[in-house]
Amino acid sequence: MKFITLISFILFIAASAFIIHEEQLLPHLIQPEVPKGWPKPNNIFATNPLTEEGFQLGRKLFYDERLSKDGNFSCASCHQQFAAFATYDHDFSHGFNNQFTTRNAPSLQNLAWVPLYHWDGGVNHIEVQPLSPLTAPNEMAENIDSVLQKLRKDAVYKKMFKNAFGTELINSQRMLKALAQFTGSLVSANSKYDRFKNGQEKFNPSELHGYEVFKAKCATCHNEPLFTDNTFRNNGLPLNSFIKDFGRMRISNESKDSLKFRVPSLRNVGVTQPYMHDGRFYSLGQVIEHYRTGIQQSPTLDSSLREGIAFTKLEKYDLIIFLNTLTDTTFLKNKKYSAPDGNTPLVLSH
Amino acid sequence: MMKHNLKIFSGIYFLFTFLIVLSNTALSQQKGINLKVIFENKVKSDSIILYDSIYTNPFGEKYSINKFRYYISNVRLVNNQGVFTKNTASFLIDEADPQSKEINLKVPMGHYKRLYFLLGVDSSKNVSGAQDGALDPTKDMFWTWNTGYVMAKLEGISTSSSLVNNKYEYHIGGFEGKYNVLKEISFDLPEADDLKPINQLTILITADVNEWWNAVHEIKIIQHAAINSPGALALAMSDNYSKMFRIKKIIIN
Numbered sequence: 001m002k003f004i005t006l007i008s009f010i011l012f013i014a015a016s017a018f019i020i021h022e023e024q025l026l027p028h029l030i031q032p033e034v035p036k037g038w039p040k041p042n043n044i045f046a047t048n049p050l051t052e053e054g055f056q057l058g059r060k061l062f063y064d065e066r067l068s069k070d071g072n073f074s075c076a077s078c079h080q081q082f083a084a085f086a087t088y089d090h091d092f093s094h095g096f097n098n099q100f101t102t103r104n105a106p107s108l109q110n111l112a113w114v115p116l117y118h119w120d121g122g123v124n125h126i127e128v129q130p131l132s133p134l135t136a137p138n139e140m141a142e143n144i145d146s147v148l149q150k151l152r153k154d155a156v157y158k159k160m161f162k163n164a165f166g167t168e169l170i171n172s173q174r175m176l177k178a179l180a181q182f183t184g185s186l187v188s189a190n191s192k193y194d195r196f197k198n199g200q201e202k203f204n205p206s207e208l209h210g211y212e213v214f215k216a217k218c219a220t221c222h223n224e225p226l227f228t229d230n231t232f233r234n235n236g237l238p239l240n241s242f243i244k245d246f247g248r249m250r251i252s253n254e255s256k257d258s259l260k261f262r263v264p265s266l267r268n269v270g271v272t273q274p275y276m277h278d279g280r281f282y283s284l285g286q287v288i289e290h291y292r293t294g295i296q297q298s299p300t301l302d303s304s305l306r307e308g309i310a311f312t313k314l315e316k317y318d319l320i321i322f323l324n325t326l327t328d329t330t331f332l333k334n335k336k337y338s339a340p341d342g343n344t345p346l347v348l349s350h
Numbered sequence: 351m352m353k354h355n356l357k358i359f360s361g362i363y364f365l366f367t368f369l370i371v372l373s374n375t376a377l378s379q380q381k382g383i384n385l386k387v388i389f390e391n392k393v394k395s396d397s398i399i400l401y402d403s404i405y406t407n408p409f410g411e412k413y414s415i416n417k418f419r420y421y422i423s424n425v426r427l428v429n430n431q432g433v434f435t436k437n438t439a440s441f442l443i444d445e446a447d448p449q450s451k452e453i454n455l456k457v458p459m460g461h462y463k464r465l466y467f468l469l470g471v472d473s474s475k476n477v478s479g480a481q482d483g484a485l486d487p488t489k490d491m492f493w494t495w496n497t498g499y500v501m502a503k504l505e506g507i508s509t510s511s512s513l514v515n516n517k518y519e520y521h522i523g524g525f526e527g528k529y530n531v532l533k534e535i536s537f538d539l540p541e542a543d544d545l546k547p548i549n550q551l552t553i554l555i556t557a558d559v560n561e562w563w564n565a566v567h568e569i570k571i572i573q574h575a576a577i578n579s580p581g582a583l584a585l586a587m588s589d590n591y592s593k594m595f596r597i598k599k600i601i602i603n
Contacts, residue, residue, distance in 0.1 A: 047478065047479065048479065118495075122495050122496040122497065123494075123495075123496075123497050124476075124477050124497040124498075125477060125478065125479040125480075125497065126479070127479030127480040128479060128480055128487070128492075128494070128497055131487055131492070131494040132494040132495055134494075135494055136494075136495075143488075144487060144488045145488050148488070171482060171486065172480065172482070172486050172487055172488050173480040173481060173482040173486065176479070176480035177479070177480055180479070180480075250496075251496050253529065253579070253580065253581045253582075
């Protein structure tokens, strides 16, 4: 009896030690960032717990050119950190075999507060968004099985998938969840505007005046603190006759959605030029001029834009100064979001 | 004292181990029946031979079949108390993969009157991010530009098609609003009314591709050789293909 007691005790200790050992291997949970005073984000991590290991895996994937067919394009090729993860100075981004995209690459920031992704809202969950650029023939032009085969050959990825998800299994679901952990963590909330609102910094008279103009004339659609109401609206742009992009109508199949596009956030708008779904405007001055004099009437034009928006020269000038207070340099330079060691982001030659 | 404590401790440990073993045994011997649903894809009474056979649709249009796939999910049985046993798993029935055409489920004992299943992927799975298993996007049944699953896919060649290489291609999806193509299919199971715990219930269902063209609405290849997005046409096609199933046989053993 004594012997059995001893054996069972040893087994118990061994089992406990094993459990404790297993616990040490669990990934480390991170609390998703929710800036003070912001609305409640969508729970994008509900079935994908945010962990340090998952975030780091997503970051490596985001900067890995092997995700594209020819090894030339990573997510970061078109989503450059210094441009708030948009493509700087390009109306359309470059893709496989010298092709262009058909829409301006949007910035990637505060994605947990975005209910529907893409200019037309066609993507309903952050996890499935990467499938679109990965497989589009004019973007990364890959197929998912082929990407997974490349990742499975890499011992570093095997280890990172194990650290993030418990086993070395590499499948599309895990890859997509890891990417979502990285992109979903890109929170920009430390611009001069934010510091002004928190009482940490003062606006100069031009910025103050610009802010007043903004609140009176722009905030209906670009409402604070996210600087978008996430709706789809026709803002009076004439149809681009080359790409013939009717926006949300393609998704909803409803003529009432013709020429409607997602209202983009104005955070970091000073570094995300060019503007609009087709990148037709290269400066904020051109954008404001469009609202002042360029509105094209059409049945689906937003009711708030029927008469255009009046701006005096000074209002326009100070509005641009205010919009530049939305640039968050800590976000644009945060090393946490930069290419990890061993992944050098591709710099496109022009 | 020390020795006494150890005895109590080991006693508790033994009891604990015993309980775990007992509960595992109980789970594995849970009273239930095996439900097997077998799908047999056909064109009328002809077997499907992918790529190589030519079939004729109700309008006299000739066609071959290169791909034929559809999702079955939420398989459930209703018994004499009206209680549903529901399984939320999704299965991709792919004509190219014989194993995929057989669904095996463990269901509780009961006097089952009716079989229900969803033709398509439950709408909740279309809005919840990256899925795996039968719903893995690498199965090539997922739209990347307009999130959602292709619920049913039929592709092939037809001389009536004026598209490139005479292709015809129906990718039918859409899970919300007025263009929701999800269809609940149900069948009476009179023979399955007296099942015993040891029973295996096998339901053999045929799916007739020729119902796709005119079961409810007339859709000719010459007019519509491609349907690739949610909308009125996809909805009409789903009305048609929802009529393709017949119960061929119910086996209880």
